[in-house]
Amino acid sequence: MKLKGKKVLITGADGFIGSHLTERCVAQGAHVRAFVFYNSFGQWGWLDTLDARVLKKIEIMPGDIRDFSCVLEACKDVETVLHLAALISIPYSYKAPDSFVATNINGTMNVLQAGRIRGVKRIVHTSTSEVYGTAQHVPIDETHPINPQSPYAATKSAADSLALSFHRSFDLPVTVLRPFNTFGPRQSARAVIPTIISQILAGKKTIALGNLESTRDLNYVGNTVDAFIRLAESQGGLGEIFNTGSGVEVSIREVVETIQDILGTRVRIEKDPRRIRPVKSEVERLVCSGEKLKELTGWSPEISLEKGLRQTCQWMKKNMKSYKTENYNV
Numbered sequence: 001m002k003l004k005g006k007k008v009l010i011t012g013a014d015g016f017i018g019s020h021l022t023e024r025c026v027a028q029g030a031h032v033r034a035f036v037f038y039n040s041f042g043q044w045g046w047l048d049t050l051d052a053r054v055l056k057k058i059e060i061m062p063g064d065i066r067d068f069s070c071v072l073e074a075c076k077d078v079e080t081v082l083h084l085a086a087l088i089s090i091p092y093s094y095k096a097p098d099s100f101v102a103t104n105i106n107g108t109m110n111v112l113q114a115g116r117i118r119g120v121k122r123i124v125h126t127s128t129s130e131v132y133g134t135a136q137h138v139p140i141d142e143t144h145p146i147n148p149q150s151p152y153a154a155t156k157s158a159a160d161s162l163a164l165s166f167h168r169s170f171d172l173p174v175t176v177l178r179p180f181n182t183f184g185p186r187q188s189a190r191a192v193i194p195t196i197i198s199q200i201l202a203g204k205k206t207i208a209l210g211n212l213e214s215t216r217d218l219n220y221v222g223n224t225v226d227a228f229i230r231l232a233e234s235q236g237g238l239g240e241i242f243n244t245g246s247g248v249e250v251s252i253r254e255v256v257e258t259i260q261d262i263l264g265t266r267v268r269i270e271k272d273p274r275r276i277r278p279v280k281s282e283v284e285r286l287v288c289s290g291e292k293l294k295e296l297t298g299w300s301p302e303i304s305l306e307k308g309l310r311q312t313c314q315w316m317k318k319n320m321k322s323y324k325t326e327n328y329n330v
Helices: 016-027 045-049 068-074 090-095 097-118 151-170 192-201 221-233 252-263 291-297 305-318
Strands: 007-011 031-037 058-063 080-083 122-126 174-179 206-209 241-244 268-271
Touching: 007 016, 007 068, 016 031, 016 045, 016 221, 031 045, 031 068, 058 068, 068 097, 080 097, 080 221, 090 097, 090 151, 097 122, 097 151, 122 151, 122 221, 151 174, 174 221, 192 206, 192 252, 192 305, 206 252, 221 241, 221 291, 221 305, 241 291, 252 305
Parallel strands: 007 031, 007 080, 031 058, 080 122, 122 174, 174 241, 206 268
Antiparallel strands: none
């Protein structure tokens, strides 16, 4: 089912991946309703930065994913739901786990219940590679054991199970997309790549980071958005989980080296204890197998790590006002 001409609800449209996905759906010719987190300032997150011509084509709906009446209204007359609304900071989940339960679990329940009542034809629920914990085999495919090592990962794992249970119990047309670490323009300094780039661009000769030896599968946001679109338009995959990632394993230390090469500079690295997870909560290794998604949809990542980092650096050079490099962003 092509999204062109279809009514699509995107929850979390004001966020990093959500704003890119909103742009892409508009470009695909979908009628997009963007569900954004209500605030009294009338701000729409990253959607505020979109071209005015794009914004005119989006129906903005402020609300709260934790409020069922808001979500039920958002799902009215919608054919496809792309559910991205979530709290995502692992360090913050140590401080405020109740908030993660309310948003990630109860919020997802609201989307599922509303989708069932409204007769939505397709729901793509967003998971995370963090539910796997440290790799027990590589590359990580969808059969890998689930082993959440943080409150954030535990709430996402629970939300995944809820989504799949609604398919099994009520035949709700749900598919779970499990992105590995996504990066790119508009990502907050909560994440490691904008943390590295913003400190270097601010002129710091010594940058503060956490664990440098852990490895990740870093996938450019355009690739992740492609995966969402492909899965949403697919006729198959209901009641199933699909990984999406680059398939390339890289250490944080190697990422720092690449970014320094791109920016033509050299910095010292200082380990900041605040940025290091508790020992049993640290995910040491992640690398994705995206073969299942490729078999269903033909998807594969088009933008490499280096090209994605170059594009991210270029964007951040123009948008440094969005980053507070003196603070540790939890």
